[in-house]
Amino acid sequence: MKVTRKDFLRIAAGSVVAAGTGTLVHALSGSAPATAATVGESKQRWGMVIDLRQCRQQGECDQCIRACHQTHNVPEVPNPAHEVKWIWNEPFAKVFPFQQSEYTRQADGGTLPVLCNHCASPSCVRVCPTKATWKRGDGIVMMDYHRCIGCRYCMAACPYGSRSFNYVDPRPHLRQVNPEVPTRSAGVVEKCDFCTARLAKGELPACVEACPQGAMVFGDLNDESSPVRQLLAERYSVQRQPHLGCGPSIFYLV
Amino acid sequence: MFDLALTGGRRYWSWVVFLLLLMGVGLFFYLQQLQHGLGITGLSRDVSWGIYIAQFTFFVGVAASAVMVVLPYYLHDVRQFGRITILGELLAIAAVTMCMLFIFVDMGQPTRVLNVLLHPTLHSLMFWDMVSLSGYLLINATVAYVMLNAEYKGVPAPGWIKPVILLSIPWAISIHTVTAFLYNGLPGRHLWFTAILAPRFLASAFAAGPALLILLCLLLRRLTSFDAGREAIGKLGVVVAYAMAANIFFLLLELFTALYSQVPDHIHAFEYLFFGLEGEAGLAPLMWGSVVLGVIALVALLVPRLRRNEKILATAAVLVFVSLWLEKGMGMIVGGFVPSPLGAVTPYAPTLPEWAIVAGIWATGGLLITFFYKIVVAVRAAN
Numbered sequence: 292m293k294v295t296r297k298d299f300l301r302i303a304a305g306s307v308v309a310a311g312t313g314t315l316v317h318a319l320s321g322s323a324p325a326t327a328a329t330v331g332e333s334k335q336r337w338g339m340v341i342d343l344r345q346c347r348q349q350g351e352c353d354q355c356i357r358a359c360h361q362t363h364n365v366p367e368v369p370n371p372a373h374e375v376k377w378i379w380n381e382p383f384a385k386v387f388p389f390q391q392s393e394y395t396r397q398a399d400g401g402t403l404p405v406l407c408n409h410c411a412s413p414s415c416v417r418v419c420p421t422k423a424t425w426k427r428g429d430g431i432v433m434m435d436y437h438r439c440i441g442c443r444y445c446m447a448a449c450p451y452g453s454r455s456f457n458y459v460d461p462r463p464h465l466r467q468v469n470p471e472v473p474t475r476s477a478g479v480v481e482k483c484d485f486c487t488a489r490l491a492k493g494e495l496p497a498c499v500e501a502c503p504q505g506a507m508v509f510g511d512l513n514d515e516s517s518p519v520r521q522l523l524a525e526r527y528s529v530q531r532q533p534h535l536g537c538g539p540s541i542f543y544l545v
Numbered sequence: 546m547f548d549l550a551l552t553g554g555r556r557y558w559s560w561v562v563f564l565l566l567l568m569g570v571g572l573f574f575y576l577q578q579l580q581h582g583l584g585i586t587g588l589s590r591d592v593s594w595g596i597y598i599a600q601f602t603f604f605v606g607v608a609a610s611a612v613m614v615v616l617p618y619y620l621h622d623v624r625q626f627g628r629i630t631i632l633g634e635l636l637a638i639a640a641v642t643m644c645m646l647f648i649f650v651d652m653g654q655p656t657r658v659l660n661v662l663l664h665p666t667l668h669s670l671m672f673w674d675m676v677s678l679s680g681y682l683l684i685n686a687t688v689a690y691v692m693l694n695a696e697y698k699g700v701p702a703p704g705w706i707k708p709v710i711l712l713s714i715p716w717a718i719s720i721h722t723v724t725a726f727l728y729n730g731l732p733g734r735h736l737w738f739t740a741i742l743a744p745r746f747l748a749s750a751f752a753a754g755p756a757l758l759i760l761l762c763l764l765l766r767r768l769t770s771f772d773a774g775r776e777a778i779g780k781l782g783v784v785v786a787y788a789m790a791a792n793i794f795f796l797l798l799e800l801f802t803a804l805y806s807q808v809p810d811h812i813h814a815f816e817y818l819f820f821g822l823e824g825e826a827g828l829a830p831l832m833w834g835s836v837v838l839g840v841i842a843l844v845a846l847l848v849p850r851l852r853r854n855e856k857i858l859a860t861a862a863v864l865v866f867v868s869l870w871l872e873k874g875m876g877m878i879v880g881g882f883v884p885s886p887l888g889a890v891t892p893y894a895p896t897l898p899e900w901a902i903v904a905g906i907w908a909t910g911g912l913l914i915t916f917f918y919k920i921v922v923a924v925r926a927a928n
Binding site: 384385389414443456457535536 | 581651660669733887889
């Protein structure tokens with residue numbers, strides 16, 4: 292059979308359409324468990340309570356930050372535009388912009404640690420086009436560095452600025468490498484993972500363990516007897532931007 | 546039929562070579578970006594989308610605007626547009642191709658881009674954007690090929706193409722609506738968090754796209770044997786006038802809501818765009834430039850005596866295009882990131898490699914349009 296150029300083009304176009312249809316069918320049939328991933332229910336929901344009174348006791352403290360960034364191979368990129376950070380300090384007025392006026396105490400210019408809020412309804416997970424970021428049944432919002440296409444839609448969607456993009460290769464900017472945690476490549480997004488690997492071993496998150504004041508308390512928000520729930524029952528707490536409806540799992544005692 | 550693009554004079558080939566050179570320079574810098582990462586752009590942790598995504602947004606509008614010639618001709622029998630519907634559809638093909646390239650160069654891991662198909666995520670608007678853009682490309686490519694081929698062979702177009710053409714009308718609206726949804730469904734991005742973002746996008750698209758089409762028609766008349774006709778060009782001018790008026794009206798609506806309510810988040814977004822925050826006013830010259838050019842153009846377009854003068858119409862078309870390019874192709878997207886969720890005011894300006902890559906993509910669109918319109922002119926000249 293003689294195949295003319297036109298025939299060849301027709302066959303090629305037909306094959307592309309057929310392949311595309313196959314993928315679409317696959318997508319539609321496989322979509323049910325995918326959407327369930329956003330609101331998977333399990334018994335636990337991990338959360339954190341940060342006692343700002345305790346946190347302030349230490350003044351210019353960055354032990355939680357150093358512990359976290361060493362544990363997770365977070366690079367120290369010199370250019371602030373390309374900075375990668377999982378937990379860091381921000382001034383009170385920036386974190387809670389409308390919580391004070393000129394008549395209230397200016398929170399003595401103090402700073403407080405901010406990190407991923409591991410939201411109950413995470414907008415980053417909603418927008419990700421490849422499910423490279425997803426919510427586990429226990430509430431932890433995870434990242435798959437090998438599936439992420441680097442579109443940074445999650446960074447636009449996160450109302451807390453908790454996500455960092457590797458604008459450059461992070462590996463040259465690591466002082467020492469923790470061999471238990473993978474390093475990342477340029478072109479992917481990363482953020483706090485609540486120390487999933489440590490939790491699996493029955494350990495607390497690195498930041499919680501490192502805090503000299505015990506200001507960070509970690510536990511199960513669904514367990515009424517957990518220390519986090521007890522603190523939330525006893526003291527007045529706030530979340531960042533609760534009106535946006537994301538449902539942060541990080542609470543601050545003020 | 547495609548071989549018609551390969552016959553041209555010296556001027557034609559010089560233009561093609563010029564565009565190829567620009568594309569080559571863009572490719573060179575893209576390879577640099579591939580090697581070093583997006584760190585060679587002006588993007589940052591706070592301003593994580595820049596000119597690539599902004600230009601994508603602008604050209605989705607140009608693509609959608611084909612509907613402004615297709616709809617009047619096929620639904621309202623506006624015969625003057627009969628000769629130029631094909632120009633609109635071909636412009637849409639070139640613009641959608643540019644959009645796909647702009648998205649592609651923005652990816653941190655471009656080799657993984659097919660993950661969007663491998664792991665289709667129905668709750669992500671980016672998935673639907675891909676569906677609507679590729680569908681629109683397919684529709685317009687089919688329509689343009691079938692219609693032009695029929696004309697080339699001197700036979701009537703097959704009957705089945707009519708429903709496909711009609712489908713392109715709502716589809717055009719959908720591509721720009723989905724593009725607006727990419728932005729206006731995000732909590733905490735106050736500039737974009739407005740239900741009239743899609744109507745604003747459509748209004749600016751229906752002004753900028755037909756403005757470009759006016760200029761292309763005038764260019765074709767000067768350089769080739771093809772004349773769209775005074776009436777068709779005049780009608781396009783009316784379309785641009787209405788769309789531009791709607792666009793400016795929508796902007797005023799946004800400003801009223803923000804300024805009268807005095808809600809700080811909403812004010813800050815516009816304050817940064819037009820006046821700057823914390824001494825950073827990088828976008829203010831662009832935004833004021835956009836407003837001034839837009840208003841001058843609108844006056845020229847609204848006064849029939851001025852609009853009917855083709856020189857003035859051409860000038861107004863240039864002003865409309867530049868005005869909306871500044872607003873939507875830059876300010877609207879970059880402005881959404883300032884102030885950041887933590888109140889940081891981070892300036893952004895594209896770097897040289899970024900501009901070179903953007904220019905390379907414009908050149909690609911320009912080359913497609915050159916080839917497409919060359920074929921149209923040759924087919925029409927032969928008949």
